[in-house]
Amino acid sequence: MPPQPESSLHFVRPTVVLLDLDDTLFDHANTARATLTVSTAGIPEFQGVDLEALYQQYSEILEEMHPQVLAGRYSYEEARRLRFQRLLAPYGLGTTDAEAEQFAHRHYGYYQRLRRAVPGALPLLKALKPHHRIGIVTNNRTSEQKEKLVQLGMAHLVDALITSEDVGVTKPNPRIYQVALECLHCSPAEAVMVGDNWLADVVGALEAGIRPVWLNRFGGTRALTHVDEITSLEPLAEVLLKITGPVSLPAGENAASPTKNNFQ
Template identity: 30%
Template sequence: MRSGHARTATNRAEIKAVCLDVDDTLVDFTRAARSALFALIGRDDMWPAWQRATDEFVARCVSGELDSTTMRELRTKAFFAEQLGIQLDDHTVTALEARRLTRMCAAWRLFPDVVPCLDWLRAAGLRIAAVTNASGGPQQHAKLADMGITRYFDAVLIAGELGAAKPDPRIFHAACQRLHVQPHQTVHIGDRLDLDAVGARDAGLHGVWLNRDTTDQHPTPPPDIHQIADLEDLPELLVWHYATVPTPRR
């Protein structure tokens, strides 16, 4: 565990629920999305530009301006026009986007630490929510089902369905409401320091940053944000820092 926080009486709290981000926390999303983009354009150097386009178009989806299918096709059309100088007609962009999506969905994999962690959380009697900034509700529900982990979740909060995305406190508070817990009784874990850990903390939850990056090229989290390197470290963090987490029954 990378967290250097000492166990003190002041930071111990009763924890009743755990929220988890989905993409790049439970599912190795970036690897799948990068390989699908490579299949689409035949090069791997434009991932940052694709991510910027994704942030822009997903925000329009979360705001209700676009549905997720239209958003994906407009994103691909704009990306080809702006980054590659290629104008795609509607028929071509529909076919290309369908092929990219199929390839990406086929490449989704759970990280190996996910199921043991979810089993532990369940055995400890904690309520569990998935809280994701994904634009498309049906696709995200299908992803959890395809991965075989739907049964673990008492609630699934999807930004595209809710109309609010992390770090907006509304999505964290909606998760707590669905789980029938208070924010201070809830830990949220995700791979984005800003959107997940800091966003959760600012909404009154306990924020945990899942930093799977093994290089040193990452920011230093604020002192009140716990950092773990993989989900194997989560049970120890919960038991050590939050004293009233029950011991799992095996």
């Protein structure tokens, strides 16, 4: 990990809110868990298997291979087949390309159908939309990320989708953030970045001069104490206060001032 820059940024009410997509707005982790449960059901080799341990194996393989896909070393189809060959091998499955591809195809179909939003994500976007321009900054394929936004009912709330595929670099490279700022016609000081990945979303934003808010859903350790942290996208009033400062909420939402300024 590169050195993590200290920030001298002060709170400025943003005009633009940038957000990561996977595991910030789209709940990849729990979608993947649900998908593994469904895709292994009825397969004798997986009877008695700890599905949480299987998910951890799946995640480790994905984390290892995803950067290689983004760098163009593998096509998405090749990488998907290789991932499942590695995942299935300890269970005596996926020994041929055809078998691995068949499982991968079935698994991905379930994954598409089971997609879900992070709790609070849609209300957050709806609350931000009247007051801010919204950009998604994501390390993934453009077509897949567009598909997720449509399926989750978020596409009409997003002003710009900035992907590593389109820009040609991945977060934390500051260039992808600079492109986002150009698309949304704002300066770094006018933006805030919300994301779950410390290196990509927090360090990347800081290096681009953007104030980050770390969505720490999984109990990580905050390496820089001055970086704002939230552990959930709920309750809405507290999350908005941390991201943007006081704003008007949609009718029916609780706008009471939160009693805590940091979620530890």
